[in-house]
Amino acid sequence: MQNPDIQPALIERLKDRCSDVFAVIDDAWNAPAIEQLYETTPAAYVFLQAEGPDRNADPETNCPRQRVTFVYAVHLVVNGEQFRDVAHRVREALFGWGPTEQHLPMANRGGERMAGGRSPLGGLYIEYQQRWSVDTWLRNNNPSA
Numbered sequence: 456m457q458n459p460d461i462q463p464a465l466i467e468r469l470k471d472r473c474s475d476v477f478a479v480i481d482d483a484w485n486a487p488a489i490e491q492l493y494e495t496t497p498a499a500y501v502f503l504q505a506e507g508p509d510r511n512a513d514p515e516t517n518c519p520r521q522r523v524t525f526v527y528a529v530h531l532v533v534n535g536e537q538f539r540d541v542a543h544r545v546r547e548a549l550f551g552w553g554p555t556e557q558h559l560p561m562a563n564r565g566g567e568r569m570a571g572g573r574s575p576l577g578g579l580y581i582e583y584q585q586r587w588s589v590d591t592w593l594r595n596n597n598p599s600a
Contacts (some may be wrong), residue, residue, distance in 0.1 A: 459591045461554040465527055466501050472548035473499070476541055483530060493580055497533040497541050504528040504586065519595040526564060528584045535571070535579035542566070542583065549587050559590040 462482065469480045478495045483502035486492065505526040529549075533541045551560045564586035571581045 457557075457594065459523065459557065459593060460503060460525065461558060461589060462501060462503055462527065464554045465529075465549070465587075468552060468554070469499055469501070469529070469545065469548055473544050476544050483528075486530075492532055492582075496580065497531065497537055499545065500530040500532070502528055502530070521593045522590060523593055524588050524590050526586055526588045528586050530569070531581070531583045531585065533581055533583070535581050538581045538583065542585065545585055554589065555591075557591050562588050564588050 466480060466482060469477070473480065477497050477499050479498035481500055483500040486500045487494070503525060506523060508521060508523055529545055531541060531545070546563065549561045550563055553560045566583055566585040569582040569584055571579070
């Protein structure tokens with residue numbers, strides 16, 4: 456079975472399209488401790504938030520393929536004044552992007568403000584998560600296994 460997770464490709468897409476906007480674009484596992492989170496901004500940290508069967512698919516299928524949805528979060532840490540421009544650039548980079556031939560184009564699933572206020576370093580900041588989904592198929596290339 457091929458790995459349908461596109462997180463590394465999503466990070467590369469953001470680096471390709473938004474490196475002039477962000478000081479950091481990385482996997483969320485590499486994010487600094489909360490005390491240092493605001494030292495290097497704007498930043499985008501990406502992680503797989505959820506995966507599951509397509510709403511209309513039968514998850515109990517015995518077929519060698521099943522449609523699934525992967526939901527990724529792009530956690531933005533930005534100065535409050537930069538938020539709208541930075542969030543828009545991420546939307547431009549990801550909306551409609553088809554990561555591979557096996558994936559449908561990315562779809563925006565909305566977003567949510569996670570935190571905001573004054574950073575320990577001074578100045579206003581916003582933490583915001585944009586959510587993006589992509590549908591693909593799990594394929595068992597060896598159904599007899």
